[in-house]
Amino acid sequence: MTKTKLQLIFLFSIFIVFLCFSLGKSSDFELEDDSWLNDEDDEVNMVQSQQNSRSRCDFSVGKWVYDQSYPLYDSSCPYLSTAVTCQKNGRPDSDYEKWRWKPNSCSIPRFDALKFLGKMRRKRIMLVGDSIMRNQWESLVCLVQGVVPTGRKRVTYNGPSMAFHAMDFETSIEFSWAPLLVELNKGAEKKRILHLDLIEENAKYWRGVDVLVFDSAHWWTHSDQSSSWDYYMEGHSLYTNMNPMVAYQKGLTTWAKWVDLNLDPRKTRVIFRSMSPRHNRENGWRCYNQKQPLAYFSHQHVPEPLLVLQGVLRKMRFPVYLQDITTMSAFRRDGHPSVYRRAMGQEERQHPRDFSSDCSHWCLPGVPDSWNEILSALL
Structure with a gap:
């Protein structure tokens, strides 16, 4: 065999070894298929552990750190509802606006309005749920509107x-x-009927949306006196009483089936935000005059609705991301409107305890801004 042939065989062998090594290495670091995103926009993989790009950062475990550079907007944002503009409503302190959530195992990029709008170019993002989700929507709009x-x-x-x-x-x-x-829906004699197996009247508004963010928990846990319905209905059966968590599981299952049947994960991203914690004990006064986050919990409590939600999501075919904000927000009993939920005007001379106290919704700027910073990192 000539010297030239030996050299060619040697070079070819080196090429084969290099090719196999390259293929093996790339399979170890294969990213999940987020084909509707540009590679350079996938910040989640940039901010989490570099050891394995498949891993997901656990944004739910961390601590609140005081940051003078916050908030990212102020209460003059024209899209804020009166109930959550606590500064305008007479709240005397403002430190609640300056806490930033810091996960233990990664970092959350500071919200960048132009980058977020760039990622969402020619797309629709829809937040679906109750008044606390409206709270989050107002936060997200205020975070971006200043650059438009x-x-x-x-x-x-x-x-x-x-x-x-x-x-x-x-x-x-x-x-x-x-x-x-x-x-x-309203039934006979104006009785309010909660249809546990019907969803299309609401879901028709969700079609064609690129990013859907859901929440649903608070209304399911209302007491009998404040319940929004008179009867449950499933199929043709009417019920006056049902365990609230059983009803919640049935309602979520109806939602899950709709998502599985109607949405394409190649076209639509679905996120379910866990329940926002209340600090309503002692008739709503547990959040009044609170000025700092809690430092720790004496015991960790996982709300039952979150366990029900996790069980439903596990059975779905569609890949839904559970954004767990429950624990991180539970530290923030200082972040609620409390009595500062409306401009007091002439009523300022009354003692604050004469006002009803809102310990469910959140002052803005405030806690929901951190939810949206996580949401932006996820996208």
Whole structure:
């Protein structure tokens, strides 16, 4: 065999070894198929552990750190509802606006409005749920609206939905009111019937959306006196009483079946945000005059609705991401409107305890801004 042939065989052998090594290495670091995103936009993989790009950062475990560079907008944002503009409503302290959530195992990129709108270019993102999801929608709109010129943004309404449009990006940030996800209708004698197996009247607004963020928990746990329905209905059967968590599981299962049957994971991203904690003990006064996050919990409590939700999501074919904000928000009993949920005006001379106290919703700027920073990192 000639010297030239030996050299060619040697070079060919080196090429084969290099090719096998390259293929093996790339399979170890294969990313999940987020084909509707640009590779450079997939910040989740940049901020989490570098050891394995398949791993997901656990955003739910961490601590609140005081950060003078926050908040990311102020209470003059024109899209805030009166009930959550706590500074305008007379709240004397403002430190609750300056806490930033820091996960233990990764970092959350600071919210970048232009980058977010760039990722959402020609897309619709819709937040679906109750008034606390509306709270989060207002936060998200305020986080982005400052970079959109005055004449290039508007809000439109369609039934139970509203949408903020960033016209230059052809992007809409939407909210759709569906606190129970399933249908609540009026029956005979104006009785309110919660249909545990019907959802289409609400779901028709969710079709064609690129990113869907859901929540549903608070209305299911209302007491009998504050319940929003008189009867449950499943099929043709009417029920006056049902364990609330059984009803919740049935309602979520109806939602899950709709998602599995109607949405394509190659076209739509679905996130389910866990329940926002209340600090309502002692008739709502547990959050009044609180000025700092809790430092720790004496015992860790996982709310029953979260366990039900996890059970339903595990059975789904569609890949739904559970955004767990429950524990991180439970530290923040200082972040609620409390008595500062409306401009007090002439009533300021009354003692604060004469006002009803809101320990469920959140002051803005405030805690939901951190939920949206996580949401932006996920996308």
